[in-house]
C-alpha cells in the first residue's frame with residue numbers, strides 16, 4: 579500500500595503550505611488534512627480526542643502523521659495549562675495512534691527549547707532549560723521521540739516567515755506582520771527591540787527540510803532525530819527593516835517591546851546546524867534579502 583498521510587493542525591501557518599507540498603508529492607487523495615477549526619478543505623479533529631485520532635488513522639489506513647497542532651509561545655504563555663494539554667497530551671495521543679498502527683511521525687520542535695543559559699549560537703547538544711511553558715512542551719516532545727518506540731522525527735524550527743497564512747501566535751510573528759503593515763500602512767510598530775536578533779527561516783526552506791527529514795533512512799539519523807537544529811537566516815529587527823526598505827524606501831518602524839521581548843531574549847541569536855548538515859545534508863537556500871524579495875513577490879501576486 580502507498581503512503582497515506584494525516585496532518586493535524588493543518589490550517590495553521592505551516593500546515594497551509596505543508597499540505598500543498600505533501601499533496602503534490604503523494605497525491606491530494608492521500609493527504610487527510612485535519613484541524614480543530616472548521617474549514618471546507620479540512621476535517622475536524624481535536625488532538626485531545628485520542629479515540630478520534632485512532633479511528634481516523636485506522637479508517638484512512640494512515641502510514642505517516644505530520645503533527646502540527648499546538649499552541650505557540652505567545653498564546654501558550656497566556657494559557658500555560660491548555661498549552662501543556664494540547665502540546666504534550668495531544669502529542670501523546672498521536673504517538674499512541676502511531677504506535678498502534680505502525681505509522682511514522684513528524685512532530686516539530688522549536689528554538690524555544692533553548693533557555694537563557696544557551697550560548698548565543700545554539701549548539702545541537704546543550705542543556706535545555708527553556709524559560710517558557712511552550713519551550714518545556716517542546717523539550718518533552720523531543721524526549722518522547724527518543725523513548726516512544728515510534729519512528730518519530732523533529733526539527734527545531736526557527737521563526738518561520740511566510741505570506742500564505744498568518745503567523746499563529748508565536749514570538750517571531752513580528753517578522754511576518756511587518757510585511758503586511760509595510761504594504762498596507764507604510765509603518766509597523768514592532769513588539770521587540772530593534773537590536774533583537776533571532777534565528778528565522780523562509781517557509782520554503784522549512785517545508786523542504788520537513789520533506790527531506792522524512793525521506794532519510796532511519797539508520798542515518800542519530801540522537802538529534804527528535805529535534806535537529808536547522809538554521810535559515812538570522813537577523814535583527816533593524817536589519818529586517820533595512821532589507822524591507824530596499825523595496826519600500828519610505829517604510830518606517832517604531833519599537834514598543836511587550837512581554838514577547840522577554841521570550842525573545844531567552845532564545846539564542848543563531849543556530850549551529852552542523853549535525854543536520856552532516857547527517858542528512860541540510861542546507862538553507864534563503865538568506866535575509868532573498869527571503870524579503872520572495873515575501874514581496876508573494877504578497878504582491
Ligand SMILES: NC(=O)c1ccc[n+]([C@@H]2O[C@H](COP(=O)([O-])OP(=O)(O)OC[C@H]3O[C@@H](n4cnc5c(N)ncnc54)[C@H](O)[C@@H]3O)[C@@H](O)[C@H]2O)c1
Nearest residue numbers: 587589590591592614624625647648686688735737738746
Ligand atoms: N511557525 C513558527 O514560526 C514555528 C516555529 C517553531 C515551531 N513551530 C511548531 O510548528 C507546529 C505548527 O506551527 P504553526 O506555526 O503552523 O502554528 P499555527 O498556530 O499557525 O497552527 C497550529 C494549528 O493547530 C490548530 N490547533 C490548535 N489546537 C488544536 C487541537 N486541540 N487539535 C487540533 N488542532 C489544533 C490550530 O487551529 C492551528 O490551525 C507547532 O508544533 C509549532 O510549535 C512553529
